[in-house]
Amino acid sequence: MALYHFHVDQVKRSEGCSAVASAAYRAGEKLHNLWDGETHDYTKKGGVVFTEIMLPPNAPEHFSDRSTLWNDLEQFEKRGDAQLAYSFDIAMQNEFTLEENIEFARQFVREQFLSAGMIVDFAFHLPGKDENDIPNPHFHVLVPIRPLNEDGTWGAKQHRVYNLDENGQRIKKENGQWDFVAVPTTDWGRPETLQKWRKEWAKFINSKFEEKGLDCRIDHRSYVDQGLDLLPTVHEGPQVRKMEKRGIRTEKGDLNRWIKKFNQMYRSLQSTIAALKEWIKEAKEILKEPEEVYLVDLLRDCQDMRNQVASTYQRGKKRAKISNMKRFNEECNYLLRRNISTLSEFENYILSLNDQIGSSVxxxxxxxxxxxxxxxxxxxxxxxxxxxxxxxxxxxxxxxxxxxxxxxxxxxxxxxxxxxxxxxxxxxxxxxxxxxxxxxxxxxxxxxxxxxxxxxxxxKPMNQDLKMLYQIKGDVDKVMRELHPELLQTQKNNTEKRKVQEER
Known part of the structure; x- marks a missing residue:
């Protein structure tokens, strides 16, 4: 199943994180951090199938070594609350082979990140066994927030833009300091840039689906922006995932399990409603007088059809007829309790049920x-x-x-x-x-x-509600086509009607 997952976070010292530790974890390596003296050993971590450091033309060659790169950055950043790196987690697709996934990921990284002058620490992982892990092959990208100068030295993250008075002179604040605004030297951290990357990723993967003749697609937009009422899961973070992996249930883990179960049911409901609406639309096009079609009469005819088939059985005739009677009674009682007798009322009930589902979600x-x-x-x-x-x-x-x-x-x-x-x-x-x-x-x-x-x-009962509606739809449709062709317009009339509608 095609999956869209494109998450970006920051590696910050203020949250007790280090770039060296993050790089070691993603690459499954053992790295020593010269800044705090700690060693991070993830050589026993499974699932890492490919790693690579990609350098822009102005980067020093020795940065191709993972330990050298990240220790050099750690040593350059002096502040105890320094923001060190952007961390990307991006899901690949089970519809592609492992080799295709790795190549597509590398291609995207080159086109979007490397071309912008970013140093890229790339690691490709197979899906984890835990249900809270990304269920697809995925790759991690670790990028220093601090850009490089043309000569390969570390550059500035921000530069000052001084506020000027009407005479073009710098303005002093009450404390005697110049009034200025700190402006980032790159657009890497801007929300608009992230949105562009998310959109380009969906566009890139969908083009690969199309090249392979696959119908599946991914969408970078949120459920709200897509006009869907699905619930988004909450971000768990590495600590929660570690606890869940050890069998320790967490509030976030429980909430996400519930949300996944809910969304699965919601998709099923929406799919059933869509099918019912389409059937009603088709039925209205071919019926002469849809408002005069009484569903109970057609369901009784459907029972008679089933009983005629049951009469031909060598064994089990009685049991089959009892089952047919039970099915008929269940369908009639269902319609009676909801005051549904005609096709139009059937349609109105489906629309009201759809509204209930939307309100509940x-x-x-x-x-x-x-x-x-x-x-x-x-x-x-x-x-x-x-x-x-x-x-x-x-x-x-x-x-x-x-x-x-x-x-x-x-x-x-x-x-x-x-x-x-x-x-x-x-x-x-x-x-x-x-x-x-x-x-x-x-x-x-x-x-x-x-x-x-x-x-x-x-x-949850709405799911059972829709199953019964779909069962009734199937029985009504069967009997109209097989036993009551007089209710239906001729194919010729249908064709003429469509032609007139098209001309209009």
């Missing part, structure tokens, strides 16, 4: 987004509470002097990074100071999850 989508938001707030508040004592320790008298303060910060660097990161995120969400309403969040989350589950349970 929309409601669950809203709840899913709120659940995701609450889960993040709860997690951030717990981390904040856990790590706050470590940050507060710095305020004590013993760390008044720089040497002691720096030593403490180095010893607790990872904890302090996480603390300040969640503090910033809580502030952005409107929660700057304690106490955080943790119990209220947990209560609201519990209520939403219960409502979510109730709506899903109410949604």
């Amino acid at each position: 929309s409601s669950m989508n809203e709840k899913k987004e709120k659940i995701k938001e609450l889960q993040q707030l709860i997690e951030q508040a717990k981390v904040y509470k856990e790590l706050k004592p470590i940050a507060e320790e710095l305020k004590k008298e013993q760390y008044r002097f720089k040497k002691a303060k720096v030593k403490y910060q180095e010893e607790h660097e990872t904890e302090l990074r996480r603390y300040y990161m969640v503090k910033r995120k809580l502030k952005e969400a409107g929660f700057e100071k304690e106490p955080f309403p943790l119990k209220a969040w947990e209560k609201e989350l519990q209520q939403l999850e219960a409502q979510y589950s109730e709506e899903y349970e109410a949604y």
Whole structure:
């Protein structure tokens, strides 16, 4: 099945990550990080079938060595919260061979990334065994955020554009510093560029499908932009995937399993509704008087047809006729409970059911987004509470002097990074100071999850509803064509009608 997955993230020191560790993991290698002294060994990681470092013309040749490249970048970046690299995860397609997938991936990377002057660390993986892994062959691309100068040295990520007054002179702020705006030196991090890459990837893969004569296609647009009511899964991240792989269930993992199950059912429902609508459209075109066609009468005729066939059986005649009677009763009771007697009423019911499905999906989508938001707030508040004592320790008298303060910060660097990161995120969400309403969040989350589950349970019977509608459609269509040709217009009239419509 064709799959679209094109995810981009950043490797940041502020989140406890390093470019060397990321490169080692993606390539399945053992690399030593000179910046923090840590060694990262992923040589036992399976699934890595191809790796390559692609260099633009102005890059030094020694950057073709993975350890040299990323250690050189790590050493150049001095800040403890430096943003180091862009990390791409892109799914390939099971419809292609392994060799085709690798070549197509390399071709896309050359055309979109390498041509823009980016250094590309490329690694191709086979699909993982865990259900939370990308279920297709996929490749990872690690790209330094910092660009290269023409001479091959590391360039600037940003440059200053000073704000000028009406006389063209620089403006000073109240603190005496020049007022300026930091402007990125590349467009690699712009949302418009990411959207262009996502679109080009879909276009590129679809062209390969077409070349091979395959009907499947992928779409870079979100479900909302495609006009679909499918629920998007939540991003899990490496830590959640590791826990799930060890058999530890997580909230994000459970939510994604539910969403996948829901979307599978939703696609089935939409497919059935589309088939029913198409049948009604065709029936209206060929019936003389569709509003006078009573479905129960046709279903009774269909039962008689089945019983005539059952009469020819050598064995099991009685059982077959009982089964036919049971089928007829179920269909008639179903129509009676829903006040459906004619084809027009049948059509109206399908349209109303389609509206119910759309409303239900929309409601669950809203709840899913709120659940995701609450889960993040709860997690951030717990981390904040856990790590706050470590940050507060710095305020004590013993760390008044720089040497002691720096030593403490180095010893607790990872904890302090996480603390300040969640503090910033809580502030952005409107929660700057304690106490955080943790119990209220947990209560609201519990209520939403219960409502979510109730709506899903109410949604499931719609699947059985549509199965019965499709069964009735099949019986009605069969009997109209085989027993009641007098209800149908002649093929000649049909042809003339279409011709008049086309002329109009």
